[in-house]
Amino acid sequence: MPKNSIQFQKGFSIPEFMHMYGTEKQCRERLFNIRWKNGYVCPNCAFKSYCELKSRSLYQCNKCHHQTSLTAGTLF
Numbered sequence: 855m856p857k858n859s860i861q862f863q864k865g866f867s868i869p870e871f872m873h874m875y876g877t878e879k880q881c882r883e884r885l886f887n888i889r890w891k892n893g894y895v896c897p898n899c900a901f902k903s904y905c906e907l908k909s910r911s912l913y914q915c916n917k918c919h920h921q922t923s924l925t926a927g928t929l930f
């Protein structure tokens with residue numbers, strides 16, 4: 855089974871998670887998929903269109919301009 859088909863499982867420790875997903879970019883993509891399974895939804899107004907502020911790893915809602923960190927509210 856290819857590595858990238860491994861699903862996130864409850865009980866994984868952070869070091870295991872980081873090790874498994876290697877680079878920060880890969881980790882971020884996994885986190886995005888976990889946080890927004892069906893795509894980005896603004897936590898403030900539920901709008902689904904956003905832009906990514908790459909320099910700060912933030913996602914900004916195109917409607918209310920609320921900025922969300924991918925790691926907000928998580929152990930990261």
Ligand SMILES: [Zn+2]
Pocket residue numbers: 896897898899900901915916917918919920
């Ligand atoms: Zn919004």
